[in-house]
Every structure is written in structure tokens, then in C-alpha cells.
Amino acid sequence: MASISNLYALRRTKFLKTLGEGGMAILPTNAESTRSADTFHPFRAASDFFYLTGFSEPDAVAVFIGGKSASKQSFILFCRDKNPEKERWEGYRAGQEGAVATYGASDAFSIEDIDERMPELLLGQNRLFLPMKSADEQHHQIMDWLSDAGKQIRSGASAPTACFAIENVLHEMRLRKDREEIKTMRTAAQISAAAHCLAMKKCQPGMYEYELEAELLYEFKRKGAEAPAYSSIVGGGANACVLHYITNKSILKDGDLVLIDAGAEWGTYAADITRTFPVNGRFSPTQSAIYELVLKAQEAAIAKIRPGVAWNVPHDIAVKVLTQGLVALRLLKGEVKALIKKKAYRRFYMHRTGHWLGLDVHDVGDYRVDGKWRKFEPGMVLTVEPGLYIAAGEQGVAKKWWDIGVRIEDDILVTSQGCEVLSRGVPKKIAEIERLMNSA
């Protein structure tokens, strides 16, 4: 197998520099997880681990040893041994030779020997960087290695005395996407947009929600996506008002809206798109009124995104537009400023306007820095996803509005000049949606 992209090597160089002399990081990947009896969920590497290694086999632990110069730095991979018999059943394993030749490890050892080798690697280091969110089991194992290292201290040698969260270093890096990541995310968004278009075209009253889910999956897989980046939401009528509805088993009724929140994972990166459209291909006047309001809020929020603007700005403008519109439609009563202050909109809009997007759908990266909202920088990717959800029986709300749930979500890359809507391949204007749905 040819050596994988040197992008991982570039990321490691940056990371190792931050660790510095005496700094060592231990980063395990995910474990395989049982689905039932002897069947497993498809394996997905841990995002932080994958970001630095590009290695996608289970049962692996990466060790990074920092240093001023490249000659003092190292990347050691503990991984599964080659095993021709197992490989016959389960497929290729890189083994330690592959870890060095293909994945650029300075050295590699069997995962079977990790307890024996790790204490030795810890000796002579003074700062340890660990994933703070990893499983208890992994923490126990790391503590055992540290304690074994402590027992082995000989004259002059020392073991780490301070622990740091690896996330603080790594997540700052992951927040700013490099050129390769942007290319990958553009493809993930394009595939997902095409899948939404297909669902719009196929939708007919009387279909089940899962039939539309199947169209999405078909398009994801047809384009080579690994999987949906998260459980697809296909909610018709009242189900569109259940924010995390994933049952997808109801009949789509003539006269209802359907909300689809679905994105593909392609090249290990997520897309996250929501569209809402009428099951019969034509928006009713009440559906149009709510839809146009959400679209106006979303477009106003996107228009604000450019470098230097604070994270909360798109959310605040979305809330303002939604509140003004809800007052105009008489769904809220009172003065806009006061209604915003008391968060009256939360009755119909109960989530935030977006999140970072990347290897994880709710990607890593702090939203506040030193107590202040973070400012956008080129290379950051986020979603913008305002919505309005009017459940049946809402007190004081006329029946004509009931069961209207609308969310519109796009994936946005911050560029040097402003932003790029990665998911623009799926329409969101009413006329465009209706045209697509009614095209032969």
C-alpha cells in the first residue's frame, strides 16, 4: 500500500511542536462495538486519533513524543499484528511494518505489548497529554502505566508529573480546516445536497418516511459515502416538531410538510443539511408564511458570516428576524426587544442557530475564548440552522399553524472575504423547491 497523504505528517509536526521537549501524548482510537452477539457496528476511528494518523483499524494507540527538532520527535503506533488467518476473514491489517511504511510511524509495536512498553516510554518525559473525555477503562490503563513507570525510576530518570488535556491543543487545530479537509467537506456537502434533491423529487403523499430515508441512503452510498454522519431525521407533519425524531415510520400525508435533516459522512467528514418541503409539492399559505420567515432568518444569519465576526452574531440576528416575524404573524404578542430579552421565541425556536462541523457532526472547538464569543476565521466550518416548530395544541395558537415544523440548515465555510455555502446544491427558495418537486 502506498504511503498515505503527508497531510497527517504535517499535522503531526505542528502537534509535536506544541507538545515540546518532555511532552508526550497518548491517544487511543475507538474500540470495536458489538451490535448483537457476534456482529459489530461498522468500525469508525476516533476523530482525534484519525486526524493525526489517518489510521482506521481498531485496537490501536498512538504515542507522540515532542521535542524541539524533528530528530527528537517521534510518533509511535501500537497496532494489531499481521495475522494471515484473521485477514482471510476480516481483511487487511497494516501490522507494524505497514504502520511505519504506510502511516509514517517512527516506530511501531504490537498492541499486545503495550502494557510492557508504555512505562518505558513514559520515563524521561515530564508532561503528559491525555484525552480527558476517553472511557474510564482507558484512564485506568494509563494510570497503571504511570504507576509502573514510577516504580521503575532509576537514577536521573523521571516520569511525567503534570497532565494536560490533549483536546486543548488538538481541537484548536481541528477547528481550522486545511485545504484537504475543505475539499473533502465540499464533497460531503455536495453528496448530501444531491441526496436531498433526490428525496424532494421522489416524495409523494402516501409514502412512508423511511422510503425517503432510503432515497437519501441510496444517494449517499451511490456516491461512495461511508455512512450517514448521524441518524437521518425524516419527519412528516407533527413529527417535524420533534427535534430528534429518527423513528421515520409514519405515512407522509397530503397537505403536510416533511422535514429532512440528513448528511453523509464522506472521507470521514460530516455534512449536516436540513430541508423542509410540502409532501404534495405545493406549500400552503400558512406553511409558506412560516417557511419564508425561517428562510429570511437563515439568510440574514449567513450574510453576517465573515472573519472577525463573533460566534453569537448569526444566532442573534436569526432570533431578531424570527421574533419580528412571529409578532407580524401574531404568534407572539408584544414589543420585539422585550420579547427577545425574555426569550419568548423559545416557545417556537428552542435550539441554537448552529455548531462547528468537521470530522464530527457537532465538531470540536470552543465557542468562547477567555469568556468572550470566538471570532470567525478563514477555514472554520459551521452550520446555520434556524427553525420554527409549532406543535398541535399550542395554547393561544390558531389551529391553522399547528404541526408546522420548519428548519433550514446549511454548511458554511468561513473564507478570507466572507463565506461559502458548501451545501448550496439543494434548493431552499419556495419556487425552486416546487419546481424541483414538480419536474418530471
Ligand code: GLY
Ligand atoms: N443533525 C444534527 C444537527 O443538526 O445538529
Ligand code: MN
Ligand atoms: Mn446541525
Ligand code: MN
Ligand atoms: Mn442537522
